[in-house]
Amino acid sequence: MSESSFMSSPDARGHFGEFGGRFVPEALMPACLELESAFRDAWADAAFQHEYRTVLKEFGGRPTPVTPLPRLSERLGLELYAKREDLAHTGSHKINNVVGQTLLTKRMGKTRVIAETGAGQHGVATATAAARFGLECTVYMGEVDTKRQVLNVFRMELLGATVVPVTSGSRTLKDAVNEAMREWVSCVNDTHYCLGSVMGPHPFPWMVRELQSIIGIEASAQLHDMGVGTPDLVVACVGGGSNAAGVFAGFANTSARLVGVEAAGGSAVGMGSPGVLHGMKSLLIQDEFGQIEEAHSISAGLDYPGIGPEHAFLATSGRAEYQAIGDDEVLGALKVLSELEGIIPALETAHAVAWIMKEAGGAIPKGSKVLLNLSGRGDKDVAQVREILRAEG
Amino acid sequence: MKHLEQQLRALRSSGRKALVPYFVAGLTPDWIQHVEAAVLAGADAVEIGVPFSDPMIDGVVIQEGVLRSLEAGTTLDSVCKDLSSLSTHVPLVAMTYYNIFFHYGLERAAGKIAASGLSGAIVPDLTIEESSDWRVACDAHDLANVFIVAPSSTPDRVALLAPASEGFCYASARMAVTGRAADEGDAKRVVGEVRAISDVPVYVGIGIGTPEQAREASMVSDGVIVGTALVQLILDGGDVHAIEDFIGSFRRAIDIAPVSA
Numbered sequence: 138m139s140e141s142s143f144m145s146s147p148d149a150r151g152h153f154g155e156f157g158g159r160f161v162p163e164a165l166m167p168a169c170l171e172l173e174s175a176f177r178d179a180w181a182d183a184a185f186q187h188e189y190r191t192v193l194k195e196f197g198g199r200p201t202p203v204t205p206l207p208r209l210s211e212r213l214g215l216e217l218y219a220k221r222e223d224l225a226h227t228g229s230h231k232i233n234n235v236v237g238q239t240l241l242t243k244r245m246g247k248t249r250v251i252a253e254t255g256a257g258q259h260g261v262a263t264a265t266a267a268a269r270f271g272l273e274c275t276v277y278m279g280e281v282d283t284k285r286q287v288l289n290v291f292r293m294e295l296l297g298a299t300v301v302p303v304t305s306g307s308r309t310l311k312d313a314v315n316e317a318m319r320e321w322v323s324c325v326n327d328t329h330y331c332l333g334s335v336m337g338p339h340p341f342p343w344m345v346r347e348l349q350s351i352i353g354i355e356a357s358a359q360l361h362d363m364g365v366g367t368p369d370l371v372v373a374c375v376g377g378g379s380n381a382a383g384v385f386a387g388f389a390n391t392s393a394r395l396v397g398v399e400a401a402g403g404s405a406v407g408m409g410s411p412g413v414l415h416g417m418k419s420l421l422i423q424d425e426f427g428q429i430e431e432a433h434s435i436s437a438g439l440d441y442p443g444i445g446p447e448h449a450f451l452a453t454s455g456r457a458e459y460q461a462i463g464d465d466e467v468l469g470a471l472k473v474l475s476e477l478e479g480i481i482p483a484l485e486t487a488h489a490v491a492w493i494m495k496e497a498g499g500a501i502p503k504g505s506k507v508l509l510n511l512s513g514r515g516d517k518d519v520a521q522v523r524e525i526l527r528a529e530g
Numbered sequence: 531m532k533h534l535e536q537q538l539r540a541l542r543s544s545g546r547k548a549l550v551p552y553f554v555a556g557l558t559p560d561w562i563q564h565v566e567a568a569v570l571a572g573a574d575a576v577e578i579g580v581p582f583s584d585p586m587i588d589g590v591v592i593q594e595g596v597l598r599s600l601e602a603g604t605t606l607d608s609v610c611k612d613l614s615s616l617s618t619h620v621p622l623v624a625m626t627y628y629n630i631f632f633h634y635g636l637e638r639a640a641g642k643i644a645a646s647g648l649s650g651a652i653v654p655d656l657t658i659e660e661s662s663d664w665r666v667a668c669d670a671h672d673l674a675n676v677f678i679v680a681p682s683s684t685p686d687r688v689a690l691l692a693p694a695s696e697g698f699c700y701a702s703a704r705m706a707v708t709g710r711a712a713d714e715g716d717a718k719r720v721v722g723e724v725r726a727i728s729d730v731p732v733y734v735g736i737g738i739g740t741p742e743q744a745r746e747a748s749m750v751s752d753g754v755i756v757g758t759a760l761v762q763l764i765l766d767g768g769d770v771h772a773i774e775d776f777i778g779s780f781r782r783a784i785d786i787a788p789v790s791a
Contacts, residue, residue: 150659160628160655162587164680164705166687305593311584318586319707325682413629413655414584426605427633428583 143456144346144382144389144447151339154454156446159338161416165318168325173340175245180347185240192236193351196269197226199233201352203359206509208477213497214504218365219480219511220356220384229483229513230352230380231262235331237348239266242329249273249328253317255282255310255376256437256485257289258513259333264298274298277316279309282437289517307431310441314415334377335445338416342445346382353387356508365506372396373510374489375459376403376438378445380512385457393508395457397448398492403432405444406452406459412443419446435464435525436484436518466491468525471515483513484522534621534649534674534697538731538752541574547784548698548733548753549744551760551777552577552625554595555612556604558764562616567770568760569618572781576618577755578648580609580626587654589709595761606634610646623650623676623697628664636667644671650697652676658690668696679724681705681716692728699724701751702736709758711737718750741783748784756780 151157151173159169179185193199201224206217222230235252242250250272254260260276267274276293280302283290290300306312314337321330335342335349353371360368371388373381375397385395399406409420414429422430422442432442444452444459451457467484470491475481482490489509493501501507515522531539541548551568555561555578565576581596581604588596606626613622624643631639631653643651651673656664658677668675674697679688682705692699701724703715717734724732734747735755744754763776 158660159657160660161657162654162680163657163678163687163691164587164682164702166657166680167682167684305590306584306597315584315586319589322587323706325705411632413627413632415586416655418632418660421629423629423633427629428600429629 143451144386147339147343151343153447153450155411156417156419156449157339157342158418159416160413160418161338162322164322165325168321169338169340171245175241176340176344179241179244185244189237189240192240193233197232197236198224199351200355201225203356203363206478209474212477213494215493215497215501216504216506217493217509218360218368218507219509220352222352222380222510222512223480223482223514227262227265228516229258229262230349230383231259231333232265233351233383234333234345234348234379235262235266238329238331239270239272242272242331243270245329247327247329249324250331251275251277251317251320251328252331252333253277253310253313254333255313255440256517257282257286257293258438258517260300261289261292261296263331264293264296267298268296276300277303277313277320279303279307279313281308282310285437286517309431310437311429318415334379335382335447336377336415336417336419336443342417342447345379346386346447349379349383350386352380352383352510353385356384357387360508367391368393368508369505370394370396370501370507371510372398372489372493372507374398374439374485374512375444375448376441376485377443378448380510382445382447384510389456395451396492397457397459398489399459399461400432400434400436400439400488401461401463403434403439403441404461405442407461409443414443417446419443420449420452435467436488438483438485439488460492462488462491466495468522470494471522480511481515481519482511483515484518486512532674532696533672534623535730537621538575538698542731542752546574547748548574548731549777549780549784550575550577550733550753550755552579552755552757554579554581554592554599554761555609556581556599556602557595557761562612563770564764564773565616566618567773568777569620571774571777573620573777574753575621575623577623577625577652577757578609578613580606580624580630582627582630585627587707589707589758591758591762591765592708595765606630606639606642610642613646616647621650622648623652624648625652628653628656631664636664637670640667640671640673644673648673650674650676652678652700654678658694676700678702679720681720688723689727692724692730695730698731698733698753699728700755701732701734703734703747704737706736708736710739714743714746717747721751741779744780745783745786754784
C-alpha cells in the first residue's frame with residue numbers, strides 16, 4: 138500500500154489489511170449492512186455534511202483552537218502545540234462522533250440510541266446528543282465504572298438518559314460493550330447502537346474515524362494558518378483509538394510521525410496479538426487460550442483490552458507507532474501541563490503528555506514541532522487525582 | 531455431504547424430531563456424565579459449548595455457566611481431553627466463539643475437535659462473509675459448519691446461509707440472546723424461509739425453555755435446541771437424574787407432536 142492511501146476507505150467488507158471485518162451474530166448483520174449503507178449515503182450527501190458541521194459549530198463549540206504551549210516547549214526544547222478537544226462541548230472529542238451518529242439515527246428513522254461507556258465520557262456525550270435531538274437513550278456501564286465515575290452517571294441521568302450498570306464479566310468497559318451488543322439484538326428495529334470508538338464491526342471503525350477526522354482536518358489547516366506547517370510529530374492517547382484516528386486522519390499522508398500512546402496495562406499493540414472481539418479482528422490482550430484479559434489503567438478511558446482495527450493496521454504496517462506509558466508517569470504529566478500551561482488534561486490525555494515529556498530530546502529530537510491532541514479536559518478526574526496525590530502524601 | 535448431515539438427514543427420514551441439548555463444557559467436574567445422561571434420556575445430538583470470556587450472544591444464565599467453567603480452568607484442550615472418556619453414539623457439535631478457534635489456529639482447531647469425536651461446529655459470531663478460512667479447515671476434517679439464520683435475516687442472506695449450512699441449519703426463534711422467552715417467537719417463519727431454499731434439516735433454538743415450547747417448535751421444524759433451561763438446572767445443582775428427567779420430559783413432548791409436512 139502506498140503512503141498516499143493510508144486512512145482511506147477499508148475494503149468492501151471493512152478490512153484494514155488483515156484487521157477489521159465483521160464478526161457479529163447473524164441477527165445483527167442486517168443492521169450492520171443497513172448502517173453502512175445509510176452512512177455511505179449520508180456522508181456523500183452535502184446536506185448531511187452541512188448539518189453535521191453546523192451542529193458541531195453551533196452546539197459543539199467547533200472549531201476548537203490550536204494552542205501553542207510555550208512554557209512546556211521551553212522546558213522540553215520542543216515546539217509544542219495542542220489541539221484543544223478539551224474545549225469541545227462535554228469536554229472531549231467524543232461529541233464529534235455522537236453528533237454524527239445521532240443525526241444518522243434520525244435519518245434512518247430510528248428513535249432510540251444505546252451506548253457503552255467506560256469512564257463515562259462517551260456516555261455523557263451520547264446522552265447530550267440524544268437530548269438535543271429528542272432521542273431516547275440508554276447507556277451501559279460496567280458496575281465497577283459506575284462506582285468510579287458516580288458524577289458522570291448523575292450527568293447522564295440529568296440529561297435524561299437511563300444508565301444500566303453491567304454486572305457480567307469484569308464489570309468494566311469490555312463487558313459494557315458485550316451488554317450493549319446483546320441489547321442491540323433485541324431492539325435493532327428502532328434502536329441505533331452509538332458505539333463510542335473506532336472499534337466494533339464494519340462500518341463502525343471507519344465511520345467513527347470519518348466523524349472524528351474533523352480534528353485532524355481542522356488542526357492541519359490551523360497549523361498552516363499559524364505558519365507552523367506540517368508538524369514533525371502528531372501524538373495522541375489511544376484506548377479504542379478514536380481521538381488518535383481523528384487527528385491522524387489529517388496527517389496520515391504527510392511526513393509527520395504518528396504516535397499513539399497506550400496505557401501500559403492496556404497496551405494492545407505492545408502486549409496483544411491478533412484476535413476477534415466485539416465484532417472486529419484486531420490486536421487484543423488475551424491469554425494463551427484466546428480468553429480476553431482485563432486491561433488495567435489509572436484512566437478508565439484507556440481500560441480496554443483491544444484497539445481499533447485501523448490502528449492495528451497502522452501499527453503492523455509501520456505508518457504509526459504505538460508507545461506505552463505507565464500509571465506512575467501520568468500524574469506528573471498532568472501536574473506539569475496544569476502548572477505550566479493552565480490546562481488540566483484528562484488522565485487519558487496525560488498519557489500522551491507523559492510520553493512527550495519522557496522522549497523530548499530522545500525519541501523526539503530537540504526542536505521538533507509536535508502536535509498533541511488534547512483529547513479531553515481533566516475535570517472528571519480531579520477527585521481521583523486528589524485522592525491519589527493525598528495517598529502519596 | 532459431511533457425515534453429520536448424513537446422520538441428521540437419516541434421523542429426519544426416520545420420522546424422529548431431533549432433540550439437541552447444549553452443555554457448557556467443564557461447568558462441573560462430572561459434565562461428561564451429564565452428557566451421557568442426556569443421551570440416555572433421548573438426546574439425538576449434543577452441543578458442546580467451549581467457554582469464551584466474552585459470550586456476546588448469550589444471556590445471563592449461560593454467561594454464568596461459562597464464567598464458572600473458565601474459573602475451573604476449562605480450555606479447548608481440556609474439553610477435548612474430557613471428551614475422550616465419553617462413550618456415545620450420538621453426534622457432537624462444538625459451539626463456541628470464533629476467537630477460541632482463531633487463536634488456536636483454524637486448521638489445528640478443526641483437526642483437534644474432529645479427532646475428539648466432534649463432527650460439527652457452530653460459531654455464532656463468525657459471519658458467512660468471514661468464514662472461508664474456517665470452512666476450508668472444516669472441509670479438511672469432515673466437520674460440518676452450522677450457520678444460524680435469524681428473524682432479521684433478509685431474503686438475500688437466507689439465500690446465502692441456508693445452502694452453506696452443513697449438518698443442520700440453526701433457526702433462531704427470536705431476536706434475543708440465549709435465554710428463556712414467553713412467546714413462541716418467529717420460529718415458523720424463519721424455518722419456512724430456510725426450507726424454501728434448502729432441504730438441510732432445520733433446528734430451532736433461542737428461547738426453547740419448556741417441553742411445551744419444544745413441542746410447538748418441533749412441529750414446525752426438524753428439531754429443537756435446548757440450552758439455557760438445562761444450564762440453569764445444572765447451575766442449581768441438578769444431578770444426572772435431574773438431567774435425565776429434564777431431557778425425558780422434552781423427549782416425550784416432542785415425540786407426541788404430530789409429524790409435520
